Amino acid sequence: EVQLVQSGAEVKKPGESLKISCKGSGYSFTSYWIGWVRQMPGKGLEWMGIIYPGDSDTRYSPSFQGQVTISADKSISTAYLQWSSLKASDTAMYYCARLGGGYCSGGSCYGEFDPWGQGTLVTVSS
Amino acid sequence: QSVLTQPPSVSAAPGQKVTISCSGSSSNIGNNYVSWYQQLPGTAPKLLIYDNNKRPSGIPDRFSGSKSGTSATLGITGLQTGDEADYYCGTWDSSLSASYVFGTGTKVTVL
Numbered sequence: 001e002v003q004l005v006q007s008g009a010e011v012k013k014p015g016e017s018l019k020i021s022c023k024g025s026g027y028s029f030t031s032y033w034i035g036w037v038r039q040m041p042g043k044g045l046e047w048m049g050i051i052y053p054g055d056s057d058t059r060y061s062p063s064f065q066g067q068v069t070i071s072a073d074k075s076i077s078t079a080y081l082q083w084s085s086l087k088a089s090d091t092a093m094y095y096c097a098r099l100g101g102g103y104c105s106g107g108s109c110y111g112e113f114d115p116w117g118q119g120t121l122v123t124v125s126s
Numbered sequence: 127q128s129v130l131t132q133p134p135s136v137s138a139a140p141g142q143k144v145t146i147s148c149s150g151s152s153s154n155i156g157n158n159y160v161s162w163y164q165q166l167p168g169t170a171p172k173l174l175i176y177d178n179n180k181r182p183s184g185i186p187d188r189f190s191g192s193k194s195g196t197s198a199t200l201g202i203t204g205l206q207t208g209d210e211a212d213y214y215c216g217t218w219d220s221s222l223s224a225s226y227v228f229g230t231g232t233k234v235t236v237l
Contacts, residue, residue: 035226037171044128045163045171045214047226061225095170109224112161112216114173114182 004117019082022096029077030054033099130229137235148215
């Protein structure tokens with residue numbers, strides 16, 4: 001069974017750093033792109049970026065470029081999303097999702113996100 | 127500030143049909159496949175439709191998708207209480223450095 005399992009909920013203070021994880025299993029982790037999606041409380045889905053664990057090729061949404069860092073460690077089939085200095089406005093649920101049946105080439109990407117991780121709730125409060 | 131517009135809510139009685147529209151532009155829906163995701167309360171989104179009208183294994187044929195020009199539509203027939211959820215369309219946008227864009231989301235209520 002293809003599965004993405006995310007790390008647990010985090011409570012942090014503004015200015016602190018954070019790295020959350022997403023571990024893939026049941027498939028070749030290095031052969032599929034992994035994306036990250038933010039969902040702020042009571043709001044819709046926002047795509048943050050995507051990484052290809054095979055060579056760490058990474059693309060960011062213009063809205064999140066420079067705000068977060070996406071990385072992956074293919075030796076342990078895990079993708080990461082990290083912040084160097086959290087803000088209260090980073091409080092949200094964060095999901096990882098596999099780009100099933102798709103790929104990115106040059107300036108274009110194709111495909112849909114399936115499956116999704118269970119989500120990691122990040123709360124930033126003083 | 128999603129570039130894909132959906133109605134905030136739709137509702138119908140059990141057994142009835144609902145449709146959800148997703149309006150975009152030539153840089154996204156007009157030139158890319160559309161997917162639909164279902165998010166049940168308190169859970170992660172789940173893929174419902176991909177490539178405009180294909181259903182992943184396990185998704186009942188009560189759910190259907192279509193696309194015309196720069197708009198897409200999700201249809202749900204034989205509405206069930208378990209279908210109460212938020213639904214999002216999604217596709218790639220070539221004008222935003224190959225970013226994926228989601229619709230604004232639609233809450234389906236079973237009366």
